Amino acid sequence: MPSYAYTAKDAVGNIRKGVMSAEDEQEFLARIREKGMYVTDYKERRTEVRTVKKFKTQDLAFATRQLAAMLTSGLTLVKALDILCKEQESEAARNVWRDVYENVQKGESFSDSLEVHGSVFPTLVTSMVAAGEASGSLDVIMQRLSDYYANQNKISNTIKGAMIYPIILAILTVVVIIGCAVFIFPTFKDLYEDESEMPGLSKFLMNFGLFMVKYWYIILGVVVVTIFVCIYAMKLPDVRLKWDRFIIKGPGFGKLVVTIYTARFAQTMASLYSSGLPMVECLKRSADTLNNSYITLKFRDIVDEVKSGETLSSSIQRADIFSSMFCSIIYVGEEAGALDDILAKTADYYDEEADSAVKRLCAMLEPIMLIIMGIIIGLVCAAFFPALYDSIGNIE
Secondary structure, three states: OOEEEEEEEOOOOOEEEEEEEOOOHHHHHHHHHHOOOEEEEEEEEOOOOOOOOOOOHHHHHHHHHHHHHHHHOOOOHHHHHHHHHHHOOOHHHHHHHHHHHHHHHOOOOHHHHHHOOOOOOOHHHHHHHHHHHHHOOHHHHHHHHHHHHHHHHHHHHHHHHHHHHHHHHHHHHHHHHHHHHHHHHHHHHHHOOOHHHOOHHHHHHHHHHHHHHHOHHHHHHHHHHHHHHHHHHHHOHHHHHHHHHHHHHOOOOHHHHHHHHHHHHHHHHHHHHHOOOOHHHHHHHHHHHOOOHHHHHHHHHHHHHHHOOOOHHHHHHHHOOOOHHHHHHHHHHHHHOOHHHHHHHHHHHHHHHHHHHHHHHHHHHHHHHHHHHHHHHHHHHHHHHHHHHHHHHHHO
């Protein structure tokens, strides 16, 4: 994504310089106008392509925690970024932070320096950093980002840890099927003078194994093509929309997934709203962090209703995404004029609920995988032993 170095005037006539990334000049100028500034000069900035893929949650949690600690202790932002650069383990990440450090050292804002690497840093980070710079509370903002990404990293690790056992069972199931079909059942072919005497299930698995041995490249090709088709299909807006809706509306697991989304939304919303960002901006950013196209579509209606004067609680209630209890909590926060405090406390509550939801979701998968594996092994045994007994009888 190209970036543009600019000189502009704000609403009170102050001259501001910075760097902003955008798809093209039209988007750049539009975003400058949204910030309430008038561009007096700009040019496309040519930089070395030395960025990395989007930082992982773990990387962001580490970086924000280090910056929060250093800024709170009284270090300047430039010095803190310099130290952070030296603490990076990978060369690619060190290059990104070095570029941010150099830009800030030249007088550019921290948020604009991060925005240059828009493919690396989430919009949540750049938005909150911009709010922290405007309010003079960058150290507080970095601490909030640190807490947020630490919680997200904890949830991610919980999901990964809980999924290990079901994944191992799935792999074992596939190995058992392929092993029996390829190495065991084809051996029965020579033990029968007439294949028609072979039990039906045994004959099917034998033919399946022979087909795999002879045409393994066709099966491999079909698997690869199927994977690529699924990946491509998920990029189609209509398919992705239906899949994302199924995730949160599906029987049994839907409520558990919504609980996880609620925790993430409450955390993001609490962090953004308490940073002083406008409500509409908070809603847009919070919905984007959920990475669910169906929820994003629903939030467009929520944003429009909030712009027209509707309360946030009533708009979210009509969207029918989150639980009624969560909507009621938002209503209480609006009535009390303490939405940021209510959201922060709600985020803590739903953090624990999200942990429980992840564990329950993975606990649902374990017995399902055990049942599937048991059925498969039962079918293999039902095909193996009759064929074995018949073949022994033929030998006698």
